[in-house]
Amino acid sequence: MAGLHTLRSELAQAKERILKIETYFKVAFAVAAIFGLAGAFGASIISSIKSEIAVLxxxxxxxxxxxxxxxxxxVNAIVTSEKESLAKISSARNGAISRIDGEVSEEISNFLSNSEVVTLYKCPVGTGGWTPGGAWGSYGCQGQISTHSQCTNIEHPNVQNRDCNELGTFKLAR
Known part of the structure; x- marks a missing residue:
C-alpha cells in the first residue's frame, strides 16, 4: 500500500509539472503573439515544452x-482471502451437518427400538343394506380408521359384524 501512496504522490507531482508547463506554454505563446516574437526563440520554447509534455x-x-x-x-489477494474464508465456512457447515445426521440417526434408532407396530384398518360406512329392525340401534361402522379388523352394527337384538379393510402398519411410539 506504501507503493500505491508513492505512485499517487508521483502522479500528483507529474500533473503539477504538466500544468506548469502548459501555463508556460500559454504565457510564451501570448508573449510571442503580443510582441510579435515568432522567431527561433519561440519555436525553441515550444519545442522544449512539447518534449517535456511527451516525457510526462x-x-x-x-x-x-x-x-x-x-x-x-x-483484487487477487481479496479473492484468495474470500475463497479461503468460504472454504472454512463450508468445512464447518459440513461438520455440523455430519454431527446433526448422527444425532438424527440416533434418534430414529431410539424411536424404532422403543415403538410398537400396529395394524390400521378402514371400516365401511353404514349397514350395507342390512335392515333387521329392532328396539334400538348402535351403528359402529362409520368409515372410521381403527385398530380393529371388524366393526359392529346393532339393531337390538340383532348384531352385524362387518370386515374392515387393512390400510397397513403404523409404528407407535411408547
Whole structure:
C-alpha cells in the first residue's frame, strides 16, 4: 500500500509539472503573439515544452500501468482471502451437518427400538343394506380408521359384524 501512496504522490507531482508547463506554454505563446516574437526563440520554447509534455505523458502512462498492476494484485489477494474464508465456512457447515445426521440417526434408532407396530384398518360406512329392525340401534361402522379388523352394527337384538379393510402398519411410539 506504501507503493500505491508513492505512485499517487508521483502522479500528483507529474500533473503539477504538466500544468506548469502548459501555463508556460500559454504565457510564451501570448508573449510571442503580443510582441510579435515568432522567431527561433519561440519555436525553441515550444519545442522544449512539447518534449517535456511527451516525457510526462509517458511517465503518466507508466504510473497508470503500475497502479493497474497494484489494483489487480489487491483484487487477487481479496479473492484468495474470500475463497479461503468460504472454504472454512463450508468445512464447518459440513461438520455440523455430519454431527446433526448422527444425532438424527440416533434418534430414529431410539424411536424404532422403543415403538410398537400396529395394524390400521378402514371400516365401511353404514349397514350395507342390512335392515333387521329392532328396539334400538348402535351403528359402529362409520368409515372410521381403527385398530380393529371388524366393526359392529346393532339393531337390538340383532348384531352385524362387518370386515374392515387393512390400510397397513403404523409404528407407535411408547
Amino acid at each position: 505523458s509517458a511517465d503518466k502512462d507508466k504510473l497508470a500501468e503500475v497502479i493497474g498492476e497494484i489494483k489487480r494484485d489487491a
